[in-house]
Amino acid sequence: MSDLTRLKAHEMAALLRAGDVSSVALTEVHLAAAERQNRALNAWLVIYRENALAAAAAADKRIAEARRGGPAALAALHPLCGVPVALKDLVTVKGGQATAGSKILEGYIAPFDSTVAARMKAAGAVILGKTNMDEFAMGSSTEHSAYGPTANPWDLTRVPGGSSGGSATVVAAYHSPLSIGTDTGGSIRQPASLCGVVGMKPTYGRVSRYGIVAFASSLDQIGPFARDARDAGLLLHAVSGRDERDATSAPEPVPAELLRLPSNDDEAASYLKGKRLALPKEYFVEGMEPGVAERVREAVAAMEAAGAIVEEVSLPHTDYGLATYYIIAPAECSSNLARFDGVKYGLSDRSSGEFIADYIRTRGAGFGPEVKRRIMLGTYALSAGYYDAYYLKAQKVRTLIKADFDAVWAAGFDAICAPTSPTVAFEFGAKMADPVAMYLSDACTLPVNMAGLPGVSIPAGLSEGLPVGLQIIGAPWSELSMLRLARAYEGITARAPWRALEPAELYLTDDPTTPSPIERKERLNADAPVAGSGGQS
Amino acid sequence: MANLTRADVEHVAHLARLGLAEEELARLEGQLNHILDQYTVLQKLDTDHIPPTAQTIELANILREDVVTPSLTADEALANAPERSETGHFVVPAILGGGEGGA
Numbered sequence: 001m002s003d004l005t006r007l008k009a010h011e012m013a014a015l016l017r018a019g020d021v022s023s024v025a026l027t028e029v030h031l032a033a034a035e036r037q038n039r040a041l042n043a044w045l046v047i048y049r050e051n052a053l054a055a056a057a058a059a060d061k062r063i064a065e066a067r068r069g070g071p072a073a074l075a076a077l078h079p080l081c082g083v084p085v086a087l088k089d090l091v092t093v094k095g096g097q098a099t100a101g102s103k104i105l106e107g108y109i110a111p112f113d114s115t116v117a118a119r120m121k122a123a124g125a126v127i128l129g130k131t132n133m134d135e136f137a138m139g140s141s142t143e144h145s146a147y148g149p150t151a152n153p154w155d156l157t158r159v160p161g162g163s164s165g166g167s168a169t170v171v172a173a174y175h176s177p178l179s180i181g182t183d184t185g186g187s188i189r190q191p192a193s194l195c196g197v198v199g200m201k202p203t204y205g206r207v208s209r210y211g212i213v214a215f216a217s218s219l220d221q222i223g224p225f226a227r228d229a230r231d232a233g234l235l236l237h238a239v240s241g242r243d244e245r246d247a248t249s250a251p252e253p254v255p256a257e258l259l260r261l262p263s264n265d266d267e268a269a270s271y272l273k274g275k276r277l278a279l280p281k282e283y284f285v286e287g288m289e290p291g292v293a294e295r296v297r298e299a300v301a302a303m304e305a306a307g308a309i310v311e312e313v314s315l316p317h318t319d320y321g322l323a324t325y326y327i328i329a330p331a332e333c334s335s336n337l338a339r340f341d342g343v344k345y346g347l348s349d350r351s352s353g354e355f356i357a358d359y360i361r362t363r364g365a366g367f368g369p370e371v372k373r374r375i376m377l378g379t380y381a382l383s384a385g386y387y388d389a390y391y392l393k394a395q396k397v398r399t400l401i402k403a404d405f406d407a408v409w410a411a412g413f414d415a416i417c418a419p420t421s422p423t424v425a426f427e428f429g430a431k432m433a434d435p436v437a438m439y440l441s442d443a444c445t446l447p448v449n450m451a452g453l454p455g456v457s458i459p460a461g462l463s464e465g466l467p468v469g470l471q472i473i474g475a476p477w478s479e480l481s482m483l484r485l486a487r488a489y490e491g492i493t494a495r496a497p498w499r500a501l502e503p504a505e506l507y508l509t510d511d512p513t514t515p516s517p518i519e520r521k522e523r524l525n526a527d528a529p530v531a532g533s534g535g536q537s
Numbered sequence: 538m539a540n541l542t543r544a545d546v547e548h549v550a551h552l553a554r555l556g557l558a559e560e561e562l563a564r565l566e567g568q569l570n571h572i573l574d575q576y577t578v579l580q581k582l583d584t585d586h587i588p589p590t591a592q593t594i595e596l597a598n599i600l601r602e603d604v605v606t607p608s609l610t611a612d613e614a615l616a617n618a619p620e621r622s623e624t625g626h627f628v629v630p631a632i633l634g635g636g637e638g639g640a
Contacts, residue, residue: 111613205594218592244601250594323576334553341554343629345617355630356554364556372555376546376565377572379553393579395589400582402590435568436575452593476594 004029005174009231010263012177013079016063023063023082027056027126030084034128034175040509042517043150043160043169045089046097047129056082059124079234079259081124086170086179089130090137090213091222093117100213101135101145101163104340104347104366114211115243116180116222123238128176131166135368136337137187137215139163140441143432144370148518152195153503154466156514158425161191161441164225168195171225172503178235179225184215185325186420186445188223189457193420193469196459196503198226198486201445202236203476204452205250208243216332217248219325219449229458229486233258236479255480261487268491271484273307275414282318283418283444291463296419299460299470299489303417306492313413315404320397321447326439327381327394328450333371334378340366373435402451409475415485419444420457420469428517429524444471454479458486461498539573541566 004026007015015021031049038044059082066073087093090100092110094117099105113121120127134144142150142165152160153173160169164181168191171179181188183201192199200223207222214220224235237258242251262268279300284293304310342348342362349361367375381390408416421441431438448455453473460470470489474482493499508514515523546566550557557565615621620628 108617111609111616203594204592205596247599248592248594248596250596251599317582320579320582323578326572327576338554342619343627345619348619350619350630353630355632358630359554360551360556362556363554364558367555369561372557372561373565373568373572375553375555376549376569380541380545380549380569380573383549383552390576392589393584395591396584396587397579397582398590399587400584402593434571436572450590450593 005033007177008228009083009177009226009234010079012083013081013234016082017067017074017077019067023056023059023126024053026082027052027084027128030128030176033173034170037173037175037509039516040156040511040514041151041153041169041173042148043132043166043173043175044086044129045099045132045147045166048096048127052084052126052128055121055126059126062124078123078238080120080178080238083125083178084128084176085120085125085235086128086131086167086176087117088133088164088167088179088181090133090182091116091130091180092211093127093130097130098213099147100137101133101147102366102368102371103146104363105213105345106347108345110211112211115208115245116239117211119239125238131164131170131179133166134163135371136213136333137163137182137184138333138370138374140186140190140438141426141431142166142191143428143521144368146368149428149521151517151520152425153506153509154196154425156505156508156517157520158427158466159194161194161421161425163187164199165191167225168192168197168199171195171197171227173506173509177227178231180222180235180239181225182212182215182220182222183449184219185329185449186442188225189445189455189469189471190421190442192225192457193471194425194467196467198229198232198456198458200224200232200236200456200479200482201448201454202240202479203454204449205248206252206454206477206479207239208241208246208249210243210245214336216329217336218332219329221449229483229490230261230263232456232486233261233483236483252477257480258483261483262491265491265494268484268487269306271488272303272492275308275485276412277303277308277310278313278408278413278416279310280315280318280416280418281312282315285422285443287440288419288422289424289463292419292422292424292468295461295463295468296417296470300417302492303489306488313408313411313416315408315447317397317400317404318447321401321450322439322443324394324397324401325442325446325450326377327390328398330374330378331381331391332378334375334382337367337371337375370435398450401447405447405451405453405473414474415482416473418471418473420471421445424463424466424468428520448473452476454482456482456486458489460489461496462501465504539570541570541573
């Protein structure tokens with residue numbers, strides 16, 4: 001057997017059922033790759049070798065019993081039984097850490113399983129470990145992790161995107177066929193785009209958020225990373241559906257067809273015939289790299305050639321998205337993060353002996369610069385005298401942004417196609433001096449969160465040797481259609497030369513002389529001029 | 538142009554119960570004003586008759602039977618506490634002046 005790490009999850013599932021490979025063997029090769037290459041990538045915050053191998057052995061037992069039970073028993077197994085997965089380190093797994101990339105949660109041991117982890121365990125998936133992320137999911141580069149940045153396997157001097165940069169990287173680097181991320185303004189789709197993998201933010205309410213560390217509760221949603229649309233469908237199916245423990249999870253049926261996206265490329269491509277795709281002119285913005293715009297236009301042209309009907313549309317309030325998002329998300333975060341008080345769990349500075357003073361010291365010591373910035377912004381936007389001007393105003397503009405999308409669905413379009421990120425992966429440090437430059441990385445993704453819609457980023461070729469993502473956005477609850485469109489695009493580009501490429505610098509991660517991203521950051525800081533007091537660069 | 542002053546930044550930090558060092562306060566004053574300037578674009582929109590959106594999927598209240606279901610034990614809930622009492626409580630410094638012990 002050639003390298004098992006290169007298999008897709010659905011291929012692993014087939015081999016496991018046929019008895020051609022064991023989950024223990026699959027898990028071992030993925031653990032070995034992760035352990036060998038993590039120094040140079042810093043994508044994993046913890047790897048659960050023993051627990052993963054135990055879960056794999058249990059999955060092998062389940063599969064063996066099902067095979068003895070015959071076709072019906074095998075069919076009753078979830079396809080992810082025995083398949084390795086990774087979780088962003090803000091998803092709780094009982095008995096394990098959940099740092100959310102923050103010092104304030106260092107040492108915290110979760111006393112319960114998140115619903116996502118519980119559902120993956122029930123399916124028999126093998127949890128390999130937890131992945132790096134921007135602190136509290138605030139950031140677009142994973143440079144805001146308190147545990148050091150993650151490197152992009154396509155170019156180790158560049159970021160993987162964020163905030164779910166670790167989850168995108170472990171899938172791109174073949175350490176895991178699948179991973180879980182969260183997306184509040186683009187934190188699954190943007191890193192998927194920058195790392196050349198598939199990443200989906202489902203409809204708000206599709207996946208239970210019980211047991212994830214909250215950032216902005218009206219925007220946060222959990223979703224899958226994978227190396228193709230079929231695999232994304234498998235993981236989405238495993239974790240979706242109503243959960244009594246999350247009042248915002250919706251009682252929408254989870255389509256079983258998510259497990260049966262077409263394997264045949266031509267059959268997959270035929271789904272495009274007669275589909276109406278909207279191309280929003282506002283998403284080809286100033287500051288977008290020409291190579292990104294070209295790849296996205298080529299992808300849409302290829303879908304048109306395969307039978308889709310493409311029309312330009314306007315989403316007129318797009319330009320207001322950034323300001324609206326950066327009021328609403330910080331406001332919700334300032335409220336959510338009030339719970340970190342040094343009393344019930346996490347970091348606690350008790351040196352003053354006075355309750356409020358300890359509270360202030362604990363939070364000052366535990367939160368990093370971006371989290372502090374957002375807490376300050378949100379607190380200001382919600383404070384007396386400013387609530388109407390900022391928070392209420394932003395909520396009203398949110399209504400207009402959502403109405404832009406509603407008008408597209410009312411006009412009969414099946415999906416909106418757009419760039420995921422205005423740029424390919426950028427270099428470490430490039431956007432750290434100016435918070436607004438970093439925020440602009442999510443200009444094409446955050447309107448989707450404000451409207452609560454599903455969106456998926458899929459690889460659409462390279463620009464300057466780095467991956468470009470095509471974003472497909474759908475009406476609420478249309479994840480199955482979005483993944484069928486994604487699968488159709490894979491079908492029509494199955495023989496494109498770029499499909500065969502692996503991340504260009506992945507091989508360097510086996511070299512012990514390759515600097516780690518933590519070393520690169522230290523060098524960058526040593527070279528940088530002393531930071532001024534202003535935010536602009 | 539936004540003109541958040543140093544005193545405003547200190548006031549907001551206090552509201553947020555956020556301990557900030559001298560250089561953090563100085564840096565935030567510049568950065569917050571820069572970010573608040575981005576918000577001025579919203580003033581161009583007339584939203585007087587637009588209702589606010591707080592959530593997108595229009596779920597109404599979902600009710601369940603009022604029955605006891607399994608949850609964390611006291612020991613599990615206290616397992617991460619920085620300080621706990623022998624009687625099974627979280628320990629915090631006195632909130633009301635002059636008192637002894639926890640709340």
